[in-house]
Amino acid sequence: MSDQTAAPTPAALLPRHPADGFTADPLGVLDEGHCRHGPVYRMPVDGVDTMLVGTWAGLGELFAAERGRLDVLNTPLVHDLFGRALFNLTADGHGEARRRLRPALSGRALPGYVPPLLDVIGPATDRWARQGTADLHGQVRELTGAMSARVLLGITPAEADADQFAAAFEEFVAATGAPPGPARYADRRYWAGRSARRDLHALFARRAAQTAGDAAGGAALAGLVAAFADAPAGAGPLEDHLLALLIAARETTASLLTWCLVELASHRDHAEYAASEARAVAADPARLVARDGLPVLRSVLAETLRLHAPNLLSTREAVCPLTLASHRIEPGTRVAYSPSAGHFDPEAFPRPRQFRPGRFLTGQASASRLWAFGGGAHACLGRPLAELMALAVMAAALQKGLPHLPDGPPARISFRPAKAPIDPLPFALEPAS
Numbered sequence: 001m002s003d004q005t006a007a008p009t010p011a012a013l014l015p016r017h018p019a020d021g022f023t024a025d026p027l028g029v030l031d032e033g034h035c036r037h038g039p040v041y042r043m044p045v046d047g048v049d050t051m052l053v054g055t056w057a058g059l060g061e062l063f064a065a066e067r068g069r070l071d072v073l074n075t076p077l078v079h080d081l082f083g084r085a086l087f088n089l090t091a092d093g094h095g096e097a098r099r100r101l102r103p104a105l106s107g108r109a110l111p112g113y114v115p116p117l118l119d120v121i122g123p124a125t126d127r128w129a130r131q132g133t134a135d136l137h138g139q140v141r142e143l144t145g146a147m148s149a150r151v152l153l154g155i156t157p158a159e160a161d162a163d164q165f166a167a168a169f170e171e172f173v174a175a176t177g178a179p180p181g182p183a184r185y186a187d188r189r190y191w192a193g194r195s196a197r198r199d200l201h202a203l204f205a206r207r208a209a210q211t212a213g214d215a216a217g218g219a220a221l222a223g224l225v226a227a228f229a230d231a232p233a234g235a236g237p238l239e240d241h242l243l244a245l246l247i248a249a250r251e252t253t254a255s256l257l258t259w260c261l262v263e264l265a266s267h268r269d270h271a272e273y274a275a276s277e278a279r280a281v282a283a284d285p286a287r288l289v290a291r292d293g294l295p296v297l298r299s300v301l302a303e304t305l306r307l308h309a310p311n312l313l314s315t316r317e318a319v320c321p322l323t324l325a326s327h328r329i330e331p332g333t334r335v336a337y338s339p340s341a342g343h344f345d346p347e348a349f350p351r352p353r354q355f356r357p358g359r360f361l362t363g364q365a366s367a368s369r370l371w372a373f374g375g376g377a378h379a380c381l382g383r384p385l386a387e388l389m390a391l392a393v394m395a396a397a398l399q400k401g402l403p404h405l406p407d408g409p410p411a412r413i414s415f416r417p418a419k420a421p422i423d424p425l426p427f428a429l430e431p432a433s
């Protein structure tokens, strides 16, 4: 995309786009900016001048140029709470930590997670079929927390650690809402979160000691303990990474599941089509991790990720000069991208505002054009696990009934920390006709 022959233009000359209406319709504002100005422009985000990068090609160029030139921009609050977790690391330590974390979150590890996941999911989907719920997103968040605790740490919902973990984790999550700068010290949530972090680290260490040598518990912990046993200090401590994985998994996966169920409730024909595939999972759960298994459910997942990418913006800071879309970016520039920046391009996705999972089945559209899981140096490490959890919940739900929203789809939406309904959303699974 960048013109390699012409001298790059200084980023200060980039077109500026107004942030008006960003809170209510951030994707609309970002999209309009890219339609008007192309892959890069400047806009204030949360009051700070930011260089926005978008379009499918723009993100490809960003991710290709990122390593060593752009660092994830995390606030002092995030550094305090997460310590040396993956997304706070840079350079070699970051690469080393990713290499050690990845095997437990993908590939051959996944089939072992299927039975424990189904154990956790069953009671929740039974409840939705029996009595429904007054708050779909709240329930799905809780379920995602229970799935992550089970698969990452080996905590089953019935054991004493489950309540202790859930309570400390909620305190910790609440602390992420404290002011990002010096004002955090005056916020009660910050100190409660620091204390919850210590409790969670102690719980992780205790469970890690229990799991040592037990590679078969259907949890990632045993493999992670082994992978970090001889890790260099630069790779960060496993306790920090575990907390980061739990946080990275929760709001995003809960968001994806909520919107999958909302869209299926509004498109009964797709729900019925997906339900017939879901019934085959009951007989053969291994399909959940088969490479080309479950094309219909996967197409629903892809179309939901396209329309409702959970993350709104990811932010970087230039640490070395670089060129993006023929513009020279100086160190210190704040850069942000939206994972859905190219998801509404009518050339890649005809009728982009419509929910049409079939586009991914017929080859009309390719899931490789989606950036919902990011890309480049910080691409989502939990993508295979997120997809497994989402497919497992959808399959279990559709085996019990078709999604139904008695009060209709959500009227008000918030976009951060992940896209979610603002108000409680009544939901039920209805027997298929």
Ligand code: HEM
Pocket: 072, 086, 087, 088, 098, 105, 244, 245, 246, 248, 249, 250, 252, 253, 256, 309, 310, 311, 314, 315, 339, 371, 372, 373, 374, 375, 377, 378, 379, 380, 381, 382, 383, 385, 386
């Ligand atoms: C639908 C669910 C998910 C979505 C949409 C999602 C999306 C993303 C995105 C867009 C990024 C890149 C952020 C950036 O560029 O700064 C990211 C990073 C990350 N994700 Fe996910 N994620 C999901 C689920 C998960 C799960 C289940 C886990 C772990 C079990 C996970 C772990 C991580 C980690 C550790 C990173 C940071 C990687 C790094 O900094 O190197 N994510 N995710």
